[in-house]
Amino acid sequence: MTTQVYLDGAVPYPAEFAEIYRKKGYWLGQNLSNFLRESAQKYPQNIAVYDADKAVSYAEFDHLVDYCTSHLYQHGLRAGDKAVVQMPNHYQFYVLFFALIRLGALPVMSLPAHRFAELSSFFKQTQAKAYFCADFGAQKFDYRELAEKLQQTAPCLQHIFVLGNAGKFVAIQNLLKETHILDEAISPTTADQVAFLQLSGGSTGVPKLIPRTHDDYLYSVRESAAICRLSQSSRLLMVLPAAHNFSMSSAGSLGIFYSGGAVVLGTDPSPETAFSLIKKHGVTDACLVPALVRPWMDKAAKDQDPILSTLRCLQVGGARLPDAVATRLIDEFQVNLQQVFGMAEGLVNYTHFDMTKEQIIHTQGLKISPDDEILVLNDNDQPVKAGEVGHLLTRGPYTIRGYYQAPEHNARSFTPDGFYRTGDLVRIREDGCIVVEGRSKEQINRAGEKIATEEVEQALLTHPQIRLAALVAMPDEIMGEKSCAFIAWQAQTDDPSPIRLAMSVRQHLKDYGLATYKIPDRVEFIEQFPYTAFGKIDKKRLRQQFETNTNVLA
Ligand code: AMP
Numbered sequence: 001m002t003t004q005v006y007l008d009g010a011v012p013y014p015a016e017f018a019e020i021y022r023k024k025g026y027w028l029g030q031n032l033s034n035f036l037r038e039s040a041q042k043y044p045q046n047i048a049v050y051d052a053d054k055a056v057s058y059a060e061f062d063h064l065v066d067y068c069t070s071h072l073y074q075h076g077l078r079a080g081d082k083a084v085v086q087m088p089n090h091y092q093f094y095v096l097f098f099a100l101i102r103l104g105a106l107p108v109m110s111l112p113a114h115r116f117a118e119l120s121s122f123f124k125q126t127q128a129k130a131y132f133c134a135d136f137g138a139q140k141f142d143y144r145e146l147a148e149k150l151q152q153t154a155p156c157l158q159h160i161f162v163l164g165n166a167g168k169f170v171a172i173q174n175l176l177k178e179t180h181i182l183d184e185a186i187s188p189t190t191a192d193q194v195a196f197l198q199l200s201g202g203s204t205g206v207p208k209l210i211p212r213t214h215d216d217y218l219y220s221v222r223e224s225a226a227i228c229r230l231s232q233s234s235r236l237l238m239v240l241p242a243a244h245n246f247s248m249s250s251a252g253s254l255g256i257f258y259s260g261g262a263v264v265l266g267t268d269p270s271p272e273t274a275f276s277l278i279k280k281h282g283v284t285d286a287c288l289v290p291a292l293v294r295p296w297m298d299k300a301a302k303d304q305d306p307i308l309s310t311l312r313c314l315q316v317g318g319a320r321l322p323d324a325v326a327t328r329l330i331d332e333f334q335v336n337l338q339q340v341f342g343m344a345e346g347l348v349n350y351t352h353f354d355m356t357k358e359q360i361i362h363t364q365g366l367k368i369s370p371d372d373e374i375l376v377l378n379d380n381d382q383p384v385k386a387g388e389v390g391h392l393l394t395r396g397p398y399t400i401r402g403y404y405q406a407p408e409h410n411a412r413s414f415t416p417d418g419f420y421r422t423g424d425l426v427r428i429r430e431d432g433c434i435v436v437e438g439r440s441k442e443q444i445n446r447a448g449e450k451i452a453t454e455e456v457e458q459a460l461l462t463h464p465q466i467r468l469a470a471l472v473a474m475p476d477e478i479m480g481e482k483s484c485a486f487i488a489w490q491a492q493t494d495d496p497s498p499i500r501l502a503m504s505v506r507q508h509l510k511d512y513g514l515a516t517y518k519i520p521d522r523v524e525f526i527e528q529f530p531y532t533a534f535g536k537i538d539k540k541r542l543r544q545q546f547e548t549n550t551n552v553l554a
């Protein structure tokens with residue numbers, strides 16, 4: 001049995017484009033369930049995942065997915081259901097992901113840092129029936145309490161599964177136990193259908209979900225694996241959140257599963273942990289965000305450890321890698337660097353190993369597909385002159401045509417002929433390489449974690465004493481950017497000191513349930529906001545505070 005209806009609320013690729021993508025061999029008609037099955041048949045004895053105290057072979061992996069599919073079916077999950085997956089970097093994450101797919105259910109990806117605000121929005125948007133989480137997260141955060149709160153507010157949520165100490169919920173460990181395989185449980189959607197909902201950093205008040213089909217996702221995975229030259233001997237260190245699009249597909253864990261190599265999982269990206277995993281497992285590849293590069297270099301320099309040069313490839317992406325850091329990686333640490341500029345909506349660009357040093361340092365490389373259509377436009381939607389900076393728009397065989405159930409937002413984020421407005425400012429060089437020069441979208445990129453300013457501003461305005469709020473980026477050496485909230489405060493006679501006020505504002509956002517990385521790094525109270533000629537808050541002037549380090553608002 002297969003589900004034939006295109007997911008309600010997702011925008012399909014137009015038939016004429018789908019036909020071309022099939023004809024050109026980009027879309028192979030394979031679903032993600034069979035994708036894993038095929039690798040299990042090709043590489044049964046190879047290790048697919050190294051976790052803290054477990055190595056899972058491809059054969060075992062595929063069996064675990066079968067067991068898990070049957071258990072989920074017995075718990076009442078069915079094809080077409082949706083399930084929010086918020087898991088730490090443990091092998092059970094991959095088993096659950098593929099089991100949901102095999103069942104024909106849709107995983108909705110969430111990051112460990114997400115809290116009530118994001119999760120409740122995912123449930124509201126998708127009407128997901130199930131939630132998968134761990135018992136505890138960073139700083140002893142108890143996801144089971146979050147699950148209970150979600151249960152009270154999201155009537156759709158019927159099944160809660162917890163890794164570790166499940167308390168009153170179902171233990172995820174039990175879902176992986178050997179069991180009789182129920183044929184009726186196996187009902188993956190066809191390859192042209194939406195396979196799962198990926199996360200967007202977004203730029204609006206509500207985090208948007210990204211419907212990816214089996215066909216489009218696997219095309220990007222296969223091509224990425226080829227560009228990254230993955231093979232059976234590849235061992236990819238995964239210390240970024242495993243559900244992130246970079247981690248999953250560029251070339252990521254799926255690129256590894258396609259190639260028969262191994263993913264080496266770590267739950268923390270510190271150089272101490274990462275280096276010991278690299279040594280223990282003979283790691284060949286690693287993917288990082290720029291903010292992690294500095295601590296890794298510092299540790300390697302301090303210990304005079306040549307470890308970074310032992311990697312066949314170090315991928316850096318998610319935010320702009322400063323050219324100076326790229327130079328240092330190559331010159332001082334003999335790193336085989338690959339820059340990755342991608343987005344969960346689709347388009348991914350890579351520098352290639354055979355490019356010149358100049359290209360690898362100063363550009364974000366080349367798009368994956370000859371059918372990735374790229375436009376660089378000025379503010380009036382007209383093409384800029386060759387080589388000039390403009391807004392990046394894109395359309396292609398693995399870029400979505402719309403966010404999930406967001407017609408109004410889609411009308412703004414996509415052109416009528418289906419190009420996605422990325423919100424990035426880029427230029428295309430004569431050699432075809434793309435260079436990210438900035439950003440036009442209302443988003444802060446905090447060490448690769450994206451913050452939609454509007455979402456945080458809306459949360460701030462739920463505080464009874466906040467009259468106006470604007471969130472802007474502050475340049476930061478390590479994180480790339482941090483966030484600063486400017487606030488017009490309605491004073492009361494019993495207000496505490498500004499420092500305590502700032503703390504209470506941050507606490508308010510935590511209680512509101514915003515993900516930890518969205519809590520402003522700094523809070524500034526101002527009397528008078530600067531405005532543009534159009535009457536909008538002038539964020540450029542607010543940002544100048546940090547550039548000049550003088551009080552331009554005084
Ligand atoms: P998202 O849409 O949430 O998946 O985030 C994708 C965005 O991350 C892109 O549109 C860029 O703004 C940013 N990004 C990702 N990789 C890079 C990179 N290598 N350099 C600069 N920005 C990047």
Ligand code: DBH
Pocket residue numbers: 245246249250317318319340341342343344345348448
């Ligand atoms: O930042 C991203 O979203 C990203 C970065 C690199 C991404 O989605 C990707 C590669 O696929």
